Amino acid sequence: MKNLIFVKLGGSLITDKSRPYTAxxxxxxxxxxxxxxxxxxxxxxxxxxxxxxxxxHVSAKKYETHKGAIRSDSWExxxxxxDDAARLNRIVVxxxxxxxxxxVSIQPSASCSARNDRIIKWHMTPIEVALSKGLIPVPxxxxxxxxxxxxxxxxxxxxxxxLARKLxxxxxxxAGKTDGVLGPLGETIKRIDRKNYAEIIDSLSSSDGxxxxxxxxxxxxxxxxxxxxxxxxxxxxxxxxxxxxxLGERGLGTIISGK
Numbered sequence: 132m133k134n135l136i137f138v139k140l141g142g143s144l145i146t147d148k149s150r151p152y153t154a155x156x157x158x159x160x161x162x163x164x165x166x167x168x169x170x171x172x173x174x175x176x177x178x179x180x181x182x183x184x185x186x187x188h189v190s191a192k193k194y195e196t197h198k199g200a201i202r203s204d205s206w207e208x209x210x211x212x213x214d215d216a217a218r219l220n221r222i223v224v225x226x227x228x229x230x231x232x233x234x235v236s237i238q239p240s241a242s243c244s245a246r247n248d249r250i251i252k253w254h255m256t257p258i259e260v261a262l263s264k265g266l267i268p269v270p271x272x273x274x275x276x277x278x279x280x281x282x283x284x285x286x287x288x289x290x291x292x293x294l295a296r297k298l299x300x301x302x303x304x305x306a307g308k309t310d311g312v313l314g315p316l317g318e319t320i321k322r323i324d325r326k327n328y329a330e331i332i333d334s335l336s337s338s339d340g341x342x343x344x345x346x347x348x349x350x351x352x353x354x355x356x357x358x359x360x361x362x363x364x365x366x367x368x369x370x371x372x373x374x375x376x377x378l379g380e381r382g383l384g385t386i387i388s389g390k
Contacts, residue, residue: 135176137300142182156222162373163223163229165371166230170377181269183271184219187216227267235269237268237270243293244276245277247283250275250290253297258270258294272285272286272290288351289354291358300360306366311385351364355389363381363386
């Protein structure tokens with residue numbers, strides 16, 4: 132689809148990760164207004180994905196959902212994590228609607244299946260029709276049935292990567308809490324590609340600007356390189372930054388190119 136853009140709203144941006152089930156409503160509303168302002172200035176199809184942040188984290192940790200169906204109560208956990216993730220999704224969709232955008236919730240747990248945490252099947256027609264009619268599909272990090280583990284958690288990066296291979300967006304904009312990918316001294320790394328990836332990957336800081344001991348940002352960069360299109364990680368806390376990126380401005384954060 133011509134001029135298609137994907138946006139990811141990071142979980143740490145739209146929720147307070149230190150407080151369970153706490154959405155940053157003011158940030159979400161502002162980002163949705165910026166999306167509407169950009170789409171009012173320039174006509175382009177858009178898909179908006181978002182992370183789960185502090186909503187599904189509590190249940191996912193309690194039931195160890197990321198490990199699969201390993202316990203007698205794993206499917207109880209599957210249902211609770213799905214409900215937590217859906218609650219945040221409704222907040223994002225409702226905020227887009229309040230900003231005069233026609234957004235529709237896309238629930239991965241109801242429409243796709245996975246194998247070892249990777250999506251292998253997804254019924255795409257609802258997403259394709261929504262985009263063709265000017266609607267904004269809004270998928271989100273979610274649980275998923277897994278033909279090896281029984282169940283799993285699929286990240287927003289996994290979701291956007293799968294959809295990018297099918298829908299071929301022009302670019303992907305990931306809005307987080309810092310000015311892109313941070314190096315060891317807190318500086319923004321302006322560009323990452325396959326040539327310099329090996330040099331910088333071990334020294335990356337996390338999206339929260341602290342030392343990354345979990346591999347989170349490193350994994351995000353690795354998956355971004357495989358998206359098949361330009362990915363830019365920007366600071367969603369800066370008013371107007373998302374709008375500028377949507378209208379075509381480059382270099383606001385870190386550009387990641389796997390080409």
